[in-house]
Amino acid sequence: MVNQAVCSKMPQQKHEILRAVNIQQMILQKKSESMKSDTETFKFKFNNRLQDIVLLGLNHKTADVELRECIGFSKDEADAALQRFQESPLISEIILLSTCNRVEILIAAPDSSQAVETAKKYISESKNIPVSEFEDALYVYTGDDAVRHIFKVASSLDSMVVGEPQILGQLKDAYQTATAKKTSGVILNRLLHKTFFVAKRVRTETGIGDHAVSISYAAIELGRKIFGTLEGKKVLLIGAGEMAELAVEHLIRHRSGKIFVANRTFERGLELASQFQGTAIRFEEITDSLCEVDIIISSTGAQDFVIKREQVKKIMRLRKNRPLFFIDIAVPRDIDPEINQLSNIYVYDIDDLKDVIDENIEDRNREAVKAERIIEEAVIRFRQWYESLNVVPTIKALRQKIWGIAEAEMKKTMNQSLNHLAPDDSQAVWRMVNAMVNKVLHDPTIFLKNDGCHGSKSVYLDAARKLFKLDEE
Amino acid sequence: METLIIFTILLYILSTISYFAYLFIQKDNLYRIGFYILTAGFVTHSILIGTAFMNTGSIPVHNLHQTLSMVGWVLTGSFIVFHLRFNLRILGIYTAPMASCIMIVSSRLPIEPAQINNTFKSFWVIFHVIIIFLGEAAFALACGVGILYLFQENAIKTKKRGFFFKRLPSLDMLDNTGYACIVTGFTLVTMGLITGFLYANAIWGRFWSWDPKEIWSGISWLFYAALLHARLASGWRGKKSAIMSIIGFFVLLFTFLGVNLLFKGHHGEFTQW
Numbered sequence: 001m002v003n004q005a006v007c008s009k010m011p012q013q014k015h016e017i018l019r020a021v022n023i024q025q026m027i028l029q030k031k032s033e034s035m036k037s038d039t040e041t042f043k044f045k046f047n048n049r050l051q052d053i054v055l056l057g058l059n060h061k062t063a064d065v066e067l068r069e070c071i072g073f074s075k076d077e078a079d080a081a082l083q084r085f086q087e088s089p090l091i092s093e094i095i096l097l098s099t100c101n102r103v104e105i106l107i108a109a110p111d112s113s114q115a116v117e118t119a120k121k122y123i124s125e126s127k128n129i130p131v132s133e134f135e136d137a138l139y140v141y142t143g144d145d146a147v148r149h150i151f152k153v154a155s156s157l158d159s160m161v162v163g164e165p166q167i168l169g170q171l172k173d174a175y176q177t178a179t180a181k182k183t184s185g186v187i188l189n190r191l192l193h194k195t196f197f198v199a200k201r202v203r204t205e206t207g208i209g210d211h212a213v214s215i216s217y218a219a220i221e222l223g224r225k226i227f228g229t230l231e232g233k234k235v236l237l238i239g240a241g242e243m244a245e246l247a248v249e250h251l252i253r254h255r256s257g258k259i260f261v262a263n264r265t266f267e268r269g270l271e272l273a274s275q276f277q278g279t280a281i282r283f284e285e286i287t288d289s290l291c292e293v294d295i296i297i298s299s300t301g302a303q304d305f306v307i308k309r310e311q312v313k314k315i316m317r318l319r320k321n322r323p324l325f326f327i328d329i330a331v332p333r334d335i336d337p338e339i340n341q342l343s344n345i346y347v348y349d350i351d352d353l354k355d356v357i358d359e360n361i362e363d364r365n366r367e368a369v370k371a372e373r374i375i376e377e378a379v380i381r382f383r384q385w386y387e388s389l390n391v392v393p394t395i396k397a398l399r400q401k402i403w404g405i406a407e408a409e410m411k412k413t414m415n416q417s418l419n420h421l422a423p424d425d426s427q428a429v430w431r432m433v434n435a436m437v438n439k440v441l442h443d444p445t446i447f448l449k450n451d452g453c454h455g456s457k458s459v460y461l462d463a464a465r466k467l468f469k470l471d472e473e
Numbered sequence: 474m475e476t477l478i479i480f481t482i483l484l485y486i487l488s489t490i491s492y493f494a495y496l497f498i499q500k501d502n503l504y505r506i507g508f509y510i511l512t513a514g515f516v517t518h519s520i521l522i523g524t525a526f527m528n529t530g531s532i533p534v535h536n537l538h539q540t541l542s543m544v545g546w547v548l549t550g551s552f553i554v555f556h557l558r559f560n561l562r563i564l565g566i567y568t569a570p571m572a573s574c575i576m577i578v579s580s581r582l583p584i585e586p587a588q589i590n591n592t593f594k595s596f597w598v599i600f601h602v603i604i605i606f607l608g609e610a611a612f613a614l615a616c617g618v619g620i621l622y623l624f625q626e627n628a629i630k631t632k633k634r635g636f637f638f639k640r641l642p643s644l645d646m647l648d649n650t651g652y653a654c655i656v657t658g659f660t661l662v663t664m665g666l667i668t669g670f671l672y673a674n675a676i677w678g679r680f681w682s683w684d685p686k687e688i689w690s691g692i693s694w695l696f697y698a699a700l701l702h703a704r705l706a707s708g709w710r711g712k713k714s715a716i717m718s719i720i721g722f723f724v725l726l727f728t729f730l731g732v733n734l735l736f737k738g739h740h741g742e743f744t745q746w
Contacts, residue, residue, distance in 0.1 A: 210639075225629060228643035320708025323644065340630065344711045352632050359634065 051092050051187055051458060052112035053386075055146035056119055056138055057104030060160050063137035070127055071134060073098035077126070078174075082181045084122060090114045093185040095192065097153075097174040099167065101160055106150060108187040112142045147191065147382050151375045154199035156208065163208040163364045168199050186462045190385065198378045205374060206367040211360030216247040218356040219327045219348070220254060223295060226325050226346055230254040236293040237261045238286065238307075239300030240272055243329050247297050248276055260293060262286050264300070290315045290324070297327045298334035306334040313342060327353070385471060389461045395445050397470040402441060406433050477521050478542075478580050484514030485549075485573040492565040496640060504562045508553075511569055515549045518576075522546050532599045541579035543606060544729075545572045551610035559650045563641060567617035597675070601668040608661030609725055612697070615654035616722035619715035622647040626712050648710055651718055659697045666694060685736035689728040696721050 058071065073081060078096050085094045085107075093108035109115035120138070124131045141149045152158045156167050175192045178184040184192065203209055211221070223230050234257045237248050248259060259278030263269030266282060273280040281289055290296070290312060300306055312324070326347040328335040333349050340347040348356075388394060410433050414426065421429070448464060465471055491507030522543065525533035533539040552568040555561065621641055628638040641647070669690075670680040681687060700717045703709035709717075 222629065225625070225638065225643050226645065228645035317707065321710050322708070323711065343713065346629055348632070355632065356634070 051108040051110060052115070052142055053146045053187065053191065054107045054109060054112040054115055054140065054142045055104060055149055056107075056116055056140045057097075057102060058134065058137040058139065059102035059104070059158065062139060063134070067134060067137055068101070068103065070129055071103045071123060072100070073103065075177075078177060079181065081122065081126065082178060082183045085119070086181065086183050088118055090118050093188040094183045095174055095178040095188055097171055099170045102153070102158075104150075104153070106146070106188060106191075108185065116140055144379055144383055148375060148379045150191065150195050151198045151378055154195045155202040155371055155375065156199075157202075157368055157371055157375070161213050162361070162368055163210075163213070165203075165209055168196070172196065186458045187386070187389075190462075191382065194378060194382055198375060201374050201378075202371040206370040208364055208367040208371055210367075211363050213357050213360050213364065215243055215329065215350070215353050215357070216250040218353045218360070219247050219297075220250055222346070222348060222356070223251075223325055226323055227294065230256050230295075232257040233294040234258045234260070234292055235278075236286070236289055236296045237272065237276075237278075238296065238298040238334065239263060239302075239330065240268060241299030241329060244297045244299035245272070245275075247327060247329070251295065251297075252276060256295070260289055262289070287311050287315065291318045294323070295325045295327065296335070297329065299329040300334050302330070302334060303332060305336045307339070308336045309338040309342070312339050312345060316342065316344070329353075388465060388471065389458050391448055391461065394461050394464055394470065395448060398444065398464065398468055399437075399441055401468055401470060403437050406437050477517055477524075478576070481514050481517045481521060482573065482576045482580060484510050484517060485545075485569060485576055488514060488565070489569040489573050492569050496563070496566050499640065504565060507565050507569060508556065508562070511549060511565065511572070512553055514572070515546070515553060518542075518546045518549065532602050534602055536582070536584075538579050538582040538584050541575050541582070543602075544610075545575035545579065547603075547606040548572055548575070548610045548613055551607060551614060555611075555614055555650070555654065559646075559653070561618070561642065561646070561650050563621065564614065564617055564650075567620065568614070571613070571617075595672065597668055597672040601665055601672060604661050604668065605665035608658045608663075608665055609729065611654045611658030611661060612718075612722055612725050615651050615658060615718040618647055618651040618654060619718035622651060622715040623712065623719075626715070644711065648714065651715060652704065652710075655697060655701060655718060655721075659694075659701060662694060662697070666690060685732050686728070689724075689732045693721070693725050693728045696724055 058068065060068070063071070073096060078098055081096055082094060085091050090111065091107055091109045095106045097104045097106070105119050107115045107119065120131050120135070123129070123134070149158070154168055154171050156163050156165065159167055171192075175184065178188070220230065223233070227233055230251060232255070233251075235248060235251055237244060237259065240263055252259070259273070259276040260281050261269045261273040261276070261278055262281050262283050262285065263272065264283055266280065269280040269282075272278075286307065290307075296307070298306060307326070316324075321344050323344045323346070326335045326339065326345070328347060328349040331350060335347050335349070337347060337349065339345055388397065410430065414421075414429075418426070418429070444464065448460060488507045488511035491503050491510060495501075495503035495507060522533060525539065529535070532543075534543050548568060549572045552564065552572075556564070621637075622644065624637045625641040625644055625647060628634045628641075629644070673682065674680045696717075700709070700714065700721060704714060
């Protein structure tokens with residue numbers, strides 16, 4: 001009996017459910033049509049133009065060092081420039097980066113061409129150079145290209161030495177100055193944060209900065225592969241040369257041990273030794289000192305070998321075969337290359353080091369391809385955010401979010417607590433929810449669409465997006 | 474039991490894959506995964522060895538199947554300890570495949586029921602066998618480190634740096650780790666030989682009986698003693714030391730397997746099949 005009763009009720013219940021679903025679909029369709037017409041109306045009604053992102057500048061590839069020196073901004077000059085640009089109605093936001101290899105101005109402005117002209121004019125006036133003298137060296141990027149360029153700069157893909165880490169610090173300083181002077185706003189803040197994030201990703205996910213690309217760093221990289229750590233390793237510098245001195249300085253920075261300096265002129269040797277807080281030895285003492293030291297950097301102007309195979313062979317027994325690393329930067333060479341044949345001794349001359357560098361540069365370039373992919377992905381993501389700052393997509397996203405929540409909650413309640421409602425009642429509840437959503441959204445929509453936004457509309461749009469968590473990231 | 478053997482082999486193989494992936498991709502997570510899987514393999518392997526020990530009351534080295542399994546277990550355990558001490562993570566590309574191969578060969582050999590001899594149940598035999606195996610495992614690791622040293626040294630010496638240069642640690646670290654392995658191995662093997670002599674005297678009434686195994690054990694011991702002496706006295710380090718570690722391990726391998734299979738003698742039953 002009970003079963004029969006249940007069975008007889010089934011078609012009626014099924015019918016009611018189907019009706020309720022139809023009503024729901026009808027309301028959804030209406031809602032969607034209403035949103036569509038709203039969107040179209042907005043398109044015609046508001047021509048809310050986004051700020052253009054524009055980057056102009058010159059770097060080591062486009063301008064020679066004299067021009068870069070002339071155009072370069074000192075800290076005080078950069079502060080003054082930011083102040084001046086802030087006063088200009090043609091520029092909304094600005095960041096100025098000035099290093100020895102590049103001067104770049106990143107701008108958010110209502111009109112990119114006017115902003116570029118303003119910047120050029122300012123450079124010309126403040127540096128006292130006619131625009132025609134630097135115009136050819138200038139590059140101007142707008143939109144995606146500007147974003148891509150700043151990502152590349154921060155990731156050190158646009159540097160003279162790909163992968164060098166200094167540029168990121170310089171860019172961070174430039175941004176800090178801009179925030180202190182309050183010349184960056186919603187757009188450039190977001191762009192710069194994204195830039196730092198991209199640069200970090202590039203550094204951690206690619207091997208772009210892994211390998212040494214200068215003579216002294218290559219020598220240190222090799223030294224580490226021989227000795228593990230350079231800490232406490234004693235160094236002998238033979239002769240004086242800029243590159244050798246640089247290598248010693250790098251070794252000291254890596255906490256190498258005592259420094260010995262041997263020079264033909266003892267006086268010059270003493271001078272160098274005091275520079276490195278080391279000990280000067282006479283040229284004749286080199287062989288004896290080989291028992292003590294671990295790394296020998298040689299760069300004399302001698303025509304013949306300064307250290308020969310036999311000299312070294314003798315001392316290896318006394319050293320109990322502890323490894324010796326010769327870095328021969330001299331041309332012609334100071335160290336007999338035959339020494340490399342002996343056990344536990346490693347001789348690298350200038351060509352060998354250059355080969356190491358070339359190989360490392362190749363590695364970096366290979367890694368740069370991976371970095372480009374990361375950057376391209378970031379450019380697309382930034383553009384999506386940037387476009388979302390327009391009024392229409394924000395309002396659309398807002399409606400979708402609120403309606404999505406209301407719909408999900410309604411469905412849950414209808415299926416659980418209100419499943420006994422007659423179709424007419426159910427329809428009434430759905431209508432009420434629809435009306436509530438529209439009324440809740442009415443004021444914010446009017447505020448964003450109309451003149452409620454005083455000043456930069458992007459600030460309010462960005463706030464709205466953050467408040468309702470409209471961006472996925 | 475067989476399921477446990479298969480499971481252990483599977484874990485060792487997975488660890489090998491992880492370590493090789495680490496060698497190529499150089500992501501730290503990969504070596505960590507490799508190490509954890511290898512440790513898991515070592516745990517299951519320990520259960521295997523422990524069960525065999527509980528069943529017979531003696532150390533499970535009654536046939537080649539068991540002996541090889543014991544070798545694999547001791548090698549893996551020694552690597553785990555060395556890894557924790559020296560953090561020479563790349564050595565996993567040597568140990569994990571070696572443990573896998575040893576276990577695969579062991580599993581393919583017939584599992585004869587152990588003929589329990591009371592002489593196996595003595596504490597001194599257990600101590601002698603375990604300590605000798607541990608020493609030999611340390612020598613095996615020294616060989617692995619020596620191979621890595623030769624790769625790295627060749628890269629630096631010939632100035633053709635290539636694949637291994639950036640993947641392998643410094644020569645200094647490899648040399649020191651190899652030396653530590655040899656010192657540990659030598660100490661353990663010496664202790665193992667002494668306990669062996671004492672036990673032989675207790676059972677057969679003589680310390681030394683010119684058994685081929687004894688002779689070759691003596692040769693191996695002298696080889697490593699000479700290597701250590703040369704290092705301490707005249708600084709035999711680096712390439713020479715690495716080459717000698719590799720040769721020493723082959724001498725040891727012959728002492729362990731070759732002598733038993735070719736010359737027989739009173740250790741022959743360990744490698745019966």
